[in-house]
Amino acid sequence: MVMRAAVFGDTGTIGLVDRDPPEPRPGWVRLAVSAVGICGSDLNLLYANAGASRGVQPGHEVAGIVDCVGDGVAWSPGSRVALEPLVPCGACDWCRRGLRNLCPDLKLCGFTRPGGLAEYVHVPADALHAVPDDLSPAVAALAEPMAVCVRGARLADIRPGDRVAILGAGTIGLLSILTARASGAGEILVSGRYPHQREFAAALGADAVFEGADALLAAVGDRHVDVVVETVGGHADTLAEAVRTARSGGRIVMLGVFEGAPALPGFEFFRKELTLRASNCYGRECHQGDFALATDLVTRHAGAVAPLVTHSFKLDQVAEAFAAAADKRARSIKVQVEP
Structure with missing residues (x-):
């Protein structure tokens, strides 16, 4: 079995490569990706840091379906979820306080770990948030940017x-x-x-x-x-x-x-x-973490936020997707890729 994944090249380009799909280790899951948003940080990696991002598999605004699970995981295959893309150490003082975004050993899917611009992505089970079966993947993937805004409103x-x-x-x-x-x-x-x-x-x-x-x-x-x-x-x-x-x-x-x-x-x-x-990403120091609240918000306001996804592309159109996201003359707000 081989999967397709998008990776940055060394000349400011992005294209597809074949990779082995990840096998979930204990406490982790393999997520079949349904929708991935492109944001300004992705554009910066491609256009402003050409070469420095070579080999990075981007994509941190992710919705998908649990495909298979490692040992000790309560999620069932077929569960529909949004991904909280932070992978902290879980043991430091910041993590114990719920400030996972400040973990000195933090890894981030799409930057320092393989992201969701692929058919499958390997993620911790506790990074997943359940979404209703009738919520579109496009809206579910908006939970990540919504979480940024939830934290901003709280800190303000x-x-x-x-x-x-x-x-x-x-x-x-x-x-x-x-x-x-x-x-x-x-x-x-x-x-x-x-x-x-x-x-x-x-x-x-x-x-x-x-x-x-x-x-x-x-x-x-x-x-x-x-x-x-x-x-x-x-x-x-x-x-x-x-x-x-x-x-x-x-x-x-x-x-x-x-x-x-x-x-x-x-x-x-x-x-x-x-x-x-x-305000940096999102945390879990409150009774209801920023991402959990964001998932609730996009679910309750699905009809209002769905039109923000102005463009959708297939994975083999990933270069066109990045071009549309960068060109505001295309009237783009949120451009997504559906692997």
Whole structure:
């Protein structure tokens, strides 16, 4: 038996290779992959780190079906699941506190372990979250980015009635509308660069949508906002924009991954006594872990989030899938691959 898997090449390319399917060891399962999302970190591995990612099998936004299990596993073959792609050591102080995302020996499917852009993937049994049989794999795979937003809303301490600004309207920004509302936000303002992103933001319930952070700030005026959720990262100026948008005593949560040192208006940050929190992946330190809550949210809001999957490709079209995800002129939000 041979399976197909997508791997990065050494010239910024991605293609298929034949590999032996994994045999599950004790406590692990072999997952038959149903749907995999492509996110900005995948695009960065391919286009910005050409060569450095050679041989990596990407894919961390994964939904699938349990195919076979190792010893000591309670899951049954045929179970439909979403994958929490963190593989921590399970023994360190961080892991014991539920902060698996901070484990110094953390491995991540799709980066430092083989990911889900393959017909099968080998994962720990405790990384799986059950989803209803009638939930589409496309929606189930949105549990991973939703978990990022769940943690962001929690670390931002969004409270009932808060006025919340979300900078960026990609998948994370759009799903943050739902987590902000679930946290009790009274008003949600969203800035998005592209027209189709702004259309989706309005459809998901944003109270006001703007072409950019400057337009949002102009509309906010002297009232400012209680919480700013930054979702862009990269080389954007959105952290500085977040400082300008937040009210005195306000809170900023950083979900975007910045390259280099982002600009921060130090005096304004000081004068306003702002709180800035970075949010990295998701954890289990609360009664209900971030990923478990995210799975519940995508299930309850399946009809609302399903349209975010704008493009779907087969595994042998993986290069076209990455191109569509990178080209916003294609009106892409979430591009997925169905092995």
